[in-house]
Amino acid sequence: MNGFAWGDEGGPASNPGKLGAQQEPRLPSGGLTCIRSRDGRWVCTVNVPSLYLPPQLPTTPDCCKPHTLPSSLTPVTAMSTSSSERGENNGLLASGAGGNGAAHNSLGTSPEDVLLLEAHSLTIRDDSVTITDRRKASKKRDAAACCGTVAASNGLLDSNVSLHSVLWARVYIGESKSAIQIIHAHVQGKANPETIAVPIQDGDLEKADRWVERLLERAYEGSQQAKRFKVLINPHGGPGTAEKIYKTEIEPIFTAASCSVDVELTQYVQHAIKIAQEIDIDAYDAIVCVSGDGVPHEVFNGLGKRPDAKKALNKLAVCQLPGGSGNGMCWSFTGTDNPSLAAVALVKGKRTHFDLVSVTQGDERILSFLSQSVGLTAELDLGTENMRWMGNTRFTVGFLQRVITERIYPAEVYVKLAIDNKEDIRRHASIAHAPPPAVDHSEEADGGLPPLQYGSIKDDVPEDWVLESHPKMGNFYCGNMICMSKDIHFFPAAKPNDGHMDLAIMDGDVGRMKAVSIMLGAETGKHFDVPELNYRKVLAYRFTPKNQKDGYISIDGEKVPFAPFQAEIHHGLGMSLSLRQNVYEGPILT
Numbered sequence: 100m101n102g103f104a105w106g107d108e109g110g111p112a113s114n115p116g117k118l119g120a121q122q123e124p125r126l127p128s129g130g131l132t133c134i135r136s137r138d139g140r141w142v143c144t145v146n147v148p149s150l151y152l153p154p155q156l157p158t159t160p161d162c163c164k165p166h167t168l169p170s171s172l173t174p175v176t177a178m179s180t181s182s183s184e185r186g187e188n189n190g191l192l193a194s195g196a197g198g199n200g201a202a203h204n205s206l207g208t209s210p211e212d213v214l215l216l217e218a219h220s221l222t223i224r225d226d227s228v229t230i231t232d233r234r235k236a237s238k239k240r241d242a243a244a245c246c247g248t249v250a251a252s253n254g255l256l257d258s259n260v261s262l263h264s265v266l267w268a269r270v271y272i273g274e275s276k277s278a279i280q281i282i283h284a285h286v287q288g289k290a291n292p293e294t295i296a297v298p299i300q301d302g303d304l305e306k307a308d309r310w311v312e313r314l315l316e317r318a319y320e321g322s323q324q325a326k327r328f329k330v331l332i333n334p335h336g337g338p339g340t341a342e343k344i345y346k347t348e349i350e351p352i353f354t355a356a357s358c359s360v361d362v363e364l365t366q367y368v369q370h371a372i373k374i375a376q377e378i379d380i381d382a383y384d385a386i387v388c389v390s391g392d393g394v395p396h397e398v399f400n401g402l403g404k405r406p407d408a409k410k411a412l413n414k415l416a417v418c419q420l421p422g423g424s425g426n427g428m429c430w431s432f433t434g435t436d437n438p439s440l441a442a443v444a445l446v447k448g449k450r451t452h453f454d455l456v457s458v459t460q461g462d463e464r465i466l467s468f469l470s471q472s473v474g475l476t477a478e479l480d481l482g483t484e485n486m487r488w489m490g491n492t493r494f495t496v497g498f499l500q501r502v503i504t505e506r507i508y509p510a511e512v513y514v515k516l517a518i519d520n521k522e523d524i525r526r527h528a529s530i531a532h533a534p535p536p537a538v539d540h541s542e543e544a545d546g547g548l549p550p551l552q553y554g555s556i557k558d559d560v561p562e563d564w565v566l567e568s569h570p571k572m573g574n575f576y577c578g579n580m581i582c583m584s585k586d587i588h589f590f591p592a593a594k595p596n597d598g599h600m601d602l603a604i605m606d607g608d609v610g611r612m613k614a615v616s617i618m619l620g621a622e623t624g625k626h627f628d629v630p631e632l633n634y635r636k637v638l639a640y641r642f643t644p645k646n647q648k649d650g651y652i653s654i655d656g657e658k659v660p661f662a663p664f665q666a667e668i669h670h671g672l673g674m675s676l677s678l679r680q681n682v683y684e685g686p687i688l689t
């Protein structure tokens with residue numbers, strides 16, 4: 100064992116009594132060894148597993164014989180991490196992506212992860228990169244080795260940046276000075292690009308180049324570097340602030356990450372359909388909609404109208420950054436509606452297939468990526484337009500207004516069931532990896548949209564579909580994504596690419612308190628267990644309104660005629676970028 104040491108005149112504060120009488124090393128449960136030195140001071144070492152140890156180092160500091168501790172072997176517990184990286188990041192940077200590099204660091208780093216310069220050492224760790232001032236560090240270590248004084252203070256390491264927040268790195272060659280520049284997202288409420296510059300000598304340029312390449316590889320593991328974005332901004336989306344949000348919060352992140360951007364404002368309703376129909380799919384990696392859910396809905400449908408629809412839907416990731424009031428897609432894939440944090444998630448995002456749904460109504464075939472709803476939810480989507488200025492709050496106010504009336508929306512529903520009980524759904528949701536896409540999504544795949552497996556609304560209902568009468572239906576809600584808007588994880592069992600739609604039906608007469616508790620439970624996914632919520636996984640369904648002349652039907656938040664419609668899933672037909680591959684961000688069903 101070995102480690103850093105610190106001294107204290109009175110012995111370790113946490114355990115002075117036990118250690119006071121001992122001259123022999125003891126090993127308390129925390130992996131700490133404390134001995135009293137000749138001058139009466141207590142010196143403690145943190146025990147680090149032997150994997151840390153360079154063979155030439157003794158197991159305890161050899162008094163007055165200073166040695167150099169390679170920075171790659173610096174005990175991880177000694178690292179300092181800025182408060183912003185620890186938690187003020189809306190959960191995004193602190194996830195598996197590693198907000199606190201120190202806590203997650205593992206024991207080994209390979210030689211190419213370490214760059215030793217004259218004054219600094221730079222080390223790529225499991226989920227962070229550390230930059231150490233070697234002179235400062237070695238002075239402190241020498242002092243510790245000789246005198247048993249402080250070496251494990253925060254001053255030992257100068258910078259520790261999570262790999263997730265590394266946006267770019269380069270070797271900058273100036274006329275008189277050269278430097279490695281590490282551009283990272285510094286998070287304080289929002290993410291701001293900041294540059295760390297580490298001076299390098301001319302003789303180090305080659306190895307610096309190699310190290311920078313290695314850093315970018317590690318920082319972008321599983322993800323493409325320097326993505327090419329077609330950005331569509333709806334200047335009228337949500338509260339009408341999308342353009343400003345893009346300029347102030349999103350563009351700086353894209354620029355810092357060396358992404359190329361081609362920005363276009365949508366000019367009119369359905370403009371995004373035309374753009375997606377005509378876009379050169381080889382020129383971009385993703386279409387990023389800074390908008391509500393309406394623009395990505397149009398983009399999917401524009402891509403779906405192309406003769407090479409399948410290829411286009413596979414090639415181009417379609418993403419949303421928050422420019423609307425719900426921003427369900429942004430929440431589901433990035434876990435936030437903070438524009439700059441979501442932008443970091445896209446820049447570092449991993450390609451994830453996800454399921455799309457074909458909805459047929461009359462002669463139309465519409466692609467749906469988010470949800471179809473009738474009753475309460477549709478009213479919230481479409482009947483609260485006059486409250487758009489409230490942003491996300493309009494859904495809460497709208498809900499409270501409507502739940503009082505306990506309205507019902509009678510309907511007849513045919514379903515093609517996949518999983519029909521909550522226990523099995525829970526089990527399904529706990530499977531970590533999604534099955535592979537059921538359709539051919541290879542780059543070579545060509546042709547328009549996949550054919551409808553169950554026919555359209557104009558065809559007879561297939562024989563194995565189950566007929567359900569819902570004379571008191573209050574809410575019909577079918578979705579593909581876990582999160583519909585902030586704090587509404589209505590489909591906690593949804594997975595991006597499981598080939599199922601999640602269908603939730605609730606009667607209108609369950610009682611106001613029950614309805615409120617279901618909506619409140621959606622924050623954590625607890626509503627899933629409420630018996631009054633009928634939750635199934637389905638492959639297809641047909642919805643027919645009964646005994647009503649008019650009402651709202653919402654497809655991805657867009658109003659369609661109040662008439663029968665039919666829906667079926669297309670396994671993994673769509674593509675997006677997600678913080679974690681094949682995973683939605685949100686509560687996990689336990």
Ligand SMILES: Nc1ncnc2c1ncn2[C@@H]1O[C@H](COP(=O)(O)OP(=O)(O)OP(=O)(O)O)[C@@H](O)[C@H]1O
Pocket residue numbers: 333334335336337338365366367368369370389390391392393394397422423424425426656
């Ligand atoms: N320049 C424009 N003028 C008018 N309408 C537009 C314009 N650009 C896009 N639209 C339309 O705005 C509609 C809504 O778009 P979007 O989803 O971005 O915002 P939203 O509906 O306000 O968002 P949310 O549903 O989250 O409140 C879409 O149908 C789109 O066609």
